[in-house]
Amino acid sequence: MLHLVRRTCEAVYEELAPAVLGYFRGHGVRDPEGLTGDVFVGVTTGVQRFRGDATALRKWVFTIAHHRLIDEYRRTSRDPQHLVADVPDSVHSEQSGEDGELRHALSQLTNEQREVVVLRFVADLALKDVARIVGKSSSAVKMLQARGLEELRRVLVTESASRA
Numbered sequence: 001m002l003h004l005v006r007r008t009c010e011a012v013y014e015e016l017a018p019a020v021l022g023y024f025r026g027h028g029v030r031d032p033e034g035l036t037g038d039v040f041v042g043v044t045t046g047v048q049r050f051r052g053d054a055t056a057l058r059k060w061v062f063t064i065a066h067h068r069l070i071d072e073y074r075r076t077s078r079d080p081q082h083l084v085a086d087v088p089d090s091v092h093s094e095q096s097g098e099d100g101e102l103r104h105a106l107s108q109l110t111n112e113q114r115e116v117v118v119l120r121f122v123a124d125l126a127l128k129d130v131a132r133i134v135g136k137s138s139s140a141v142k143m144l145q146a147r148g149l150e151e152l153r154r155v156l157v158t159e160s161a162s163r164a
Contacts, residue, residue, distance in 0.1 A: 009044045016058065019123055020065050026106050026118035029072060039065045055126075059133075062123045066115075066133050105155040113148030116141050 020039050024032035042064045050060060106114055112134070119130045131141045 009040070009047055012043060012047070012057065012061070013040050016061050020061065022122040023062065023065055023118050024069065025103065026122055027069060027114060028103065028107055029069070035065075035068055035072060039068050042068070058123070059125060059129050062119060062125060062129075063133055065123075066119070101156065101159060105152050105159070108155045109148050109151055113144050113151065116144040117148040117152065120145055 017036055017040065021032055021036045024035045029035060039061065043061055046064075050057065052060070106117070109117065115134055116130055119125050119133060120127070125133070127138055127141055127145075131138045134141065136144075
């Protein structure tokens with residue numbers, strides 16, 4: 001039985017770890033790989049109790065990731081230098097290309113907008129699931145998403161025009 005659980009954990013990791021890592025990177029945390037590892041430690045210890053389909057599994061994993069992110073915010077709130085990685089002024093730093101541009105654009109959003117946009121489009125969660133995770137109504141999540149996407153568009157278009 002343990003072998004079956006281990007393989008299931010490995011499959012869950014292979015399927016969802018890149019999205020969880022993207023979720024943490026989208027929030028600009030200093031150690032996204034470490035937080036991703038922490039999430040999957042939680043998944044490993046709780047997978048035997050989990051019941052549900054692939055969609056429910058994705059929601060469960062991202063709920064764990066969300067709680068881990070909140071824990072990280074609380075832990076580092078006493079020392080803000082450890083909370084968020086430095087966002088480079090230039091997209092020509094070590095985070096070059098579209099990935100660096102997108103990270104910079106995401107850093108321009110409010111925390112709530114970033115949370116909603118990353119959960120919706122990186123984690124690929126449904127609106128109602130995002131609303132449950134962040135503790136807001138679906139209409140509030142829709143508004144945060146719309147404003148966040150508009151701000152992303154504005155930042156990315158402005159940066160693109162300034163390079164041209």
